[in-house]
Ligand SMILES: Nc1ncnc2c1ncn2[C@@H]1O[C@H](COP(=O)(O)OP(=O)(O)OP(=O)(O)O)[C@@H](O)[C@H]1O
């Protein structure tokens with residue numbers, strides 16, 4: 079590709095940023111102005127025109143999804159070379175760096191990554207082990223929050239200072255010490271470590287720093303407004319003396335303050351990197367002018383912002399829509415109906431997004447999508463990957479890699495139920511604590527279990543064998559095969575099937591989906607070139623698959639084509655869709671208000687501004703159509719359990735000029751108003767603040783079903799959709815125990831397809847066979863998964 083091609087689709091300011099030579103560069107510009115495009119084209123330009131080797135480029139984005147999209151675009155521009163770019167989130171970069179430098183960090187290359195849920199369980203068990211109370215202030219969440227804060231400030235237990243009289247602080251510090259000890263024993267790291275450990279290594283070892291800063295000659299960071307102090311430090315270190323750092327971002331879209339992001343990283347960038355060239359972009363290419371005006375009306379009211387107004391060549395566009403519903407279930411129905419209408423008009427489902435403020439809002443929306451038979455996907459690792467059974471399977475995989483992980487062992491020791499009671503586990507724990515052994519060793523210790531009843535002893539011995547067997551067999555297998563093995567040997571699928579309940583069926587489906595995800599992972603990595611760097615040892619496929627699961631943060635699940643995307647506003651950052659729905663436009667929901675808060679007024683004001691920016695981010699995701707919806711009452715959790723409460727329309731709605739909805743600028747005051755829902759100004763609005771009064775007579779709203787009684791708390795299960803994944807591989811095939819195959823035999827593997835046997839080792843069902851697969855290349859698999867071809 080030649081230079082004109084790369085520059086053709088850029089305006090002058092964008093081209094200037096792409097062509098910028100060496101030295102620091104800041105692109106500070108509003109939503110949809112092509113910042114991400116600048117990063118992509120700049121990378122392509124560096125590689126094709128300036129002959130920079132792709133592995134000398136490190137590009138960091140905010141979500142795995144964004145990184146994936148960037149990689150796709152770059153593959154289109156650069157071809158296979160794009161695979162050699164380092165392109166990821168900060169955390170995934172940290173993980174890759176740590177795998178590479180594991181020995182220096184004192185970690186096994188297959189180290190596990192603990193997510194929030196793991197961390198919390200670890201804190202809980204350490205609290206219990208330390209005999210510390212479980213009262214509110216010293217609850218596990220509060221302790222974990224402190225630990226996370228210490229870590230993100232760069233402090234390990236030795237560096238934490240707590241006042242002598244700060245009893246809670248002292249206690250949290252003690253838990254922090256124990257927590258770190260457990261991580262070390264399990265050879266695991268938490269999310270904070272993924273950034274903190276690389277930073278420590280780079281800071282403490284000048285040779286290492288020289289190597290890595292030389293390795294990455296060009297650094298590019300998207301969404302820089304949401305970087306944290308540690309991330310900025312990493313950027314500074316890696317930039318080295320060459321300082322070829324290009325960062326892009328928008329201070330109006332800073333929405334992660336609550337997680338330690340600091341918008342001054344972008345606002346003071348030119349002070350951190352003196353001599354920075356600043357480029358501003360003013361044309362928005364994404365949205366119609368109506369959508370932009372709406373977004374601007376909301377953001378303009380944020381305190382302390384740098385005014386920047388965007389313009390668009392797409393004048394006018396469809397009016398904004400507002401859906402008013404009685405409650406959240408009806409809201410879901412209306413959104414689903416409107417989405418179905420768009421599909422009928424020819425809008426692709428994957429060009430539709432439904433955004434919401436809190437995860438709790440997703441349930442009625444999901445239910446409505448299911449009843450309307452609209453395929454959808456929750457764009458968020460958690461709806462799928464946080465399911466208990468999926469996490470159980472992941473815990474087995476981690477145990478297979480490292481049986482010393484007490485957290486994982488305790489999680490699955492009785493899952494599925496195998497007759498190991500809590501008392502037994504307690505006894506084991508106590509024994510392990512006294513002897514300072516990991517649980518797996520206590521399990522294998524005669525003294526530890528000698529006093530138990532024979533049945534318990536037998537169950538423990540079987541579990542011990544299971545874990546050690548997995549440990550022996552799983553490491554070298556492909557992820558798909560490994561997951562399948564875990565599910566079979568642990569009998570998880572078998573037990574859930576036997577339950578026969580709807581829930582059991584759903585669990586089996588989720589587990590099969592995990593198998594499918596692991597196979598997809600294998601396929602995606604099948605043709606991967608070996609690392610260029612001989613020192614870079616690749617961890618096992620299982621470890622890498624687990625890493626991908628662990629790093630599936632907010633916005634990271636794959637978005638299959640042909641489905642409506644449901645996600646939080648936070649997760650929508652950087653994305654764009656033809657049609658966007660924003661649900662829950664109510665005070666308390668957006669802006670969100672924490673029900674119990676003892677924050678001071680400054681903190682409250684800062685949080686409110688962040689909500690405004692979040693609203694701005696949501697609105698600016700829309701290219702052509704923006705629909706806002708609200709429920710007149712919503713289920714909340716009060717002192718007496720769940721109950722409906724009446725809501726007020728979001729104050730942000732009050733900021734929107736009615737013209738944007740295709741309504742007359744001001745409704746005539748004396749006009750007779752038929753009964754029906756009316757959106758009034760928020761009672762807290764100041765006199766003179768714009769009021770939006772809309773009702774059915776304004777003609778924007780669909781006809782309403784007759785009012786009905788509040789739905790029961792438990793809704794009947796929605797009809798189950800058709801299975802989307804090919805589950806053609808049947809467990810029963812596996813138990814047949816194929817005999818080893820002669821060299822040269824044609825074989826078929828359920829996920830890898832056909833191939834020819836190259837060699838075998840071992841005998842019987844547990845034998846391992848190296849097969850040259852026609853599609854997937856050479857792989858070592860278990861004989862029992864093969865049948866003659
Ligand atoms: N010069 C251009 N000509 C045509 N289309 C463009 C141009 N620049 C950007 N676009 C398109 O405009 C849309 C927004 O671009 P992009 O996502 O890069 O914006 P952004 O500034 O990163 O937005 P956000 O702030 O939301 O992250 C994309 O669809 C992109 O392809």
Ligand SMILES: [Mg+2]
Nearest residue numbers: 113114300652
């Ligand atoms: Mg962007």
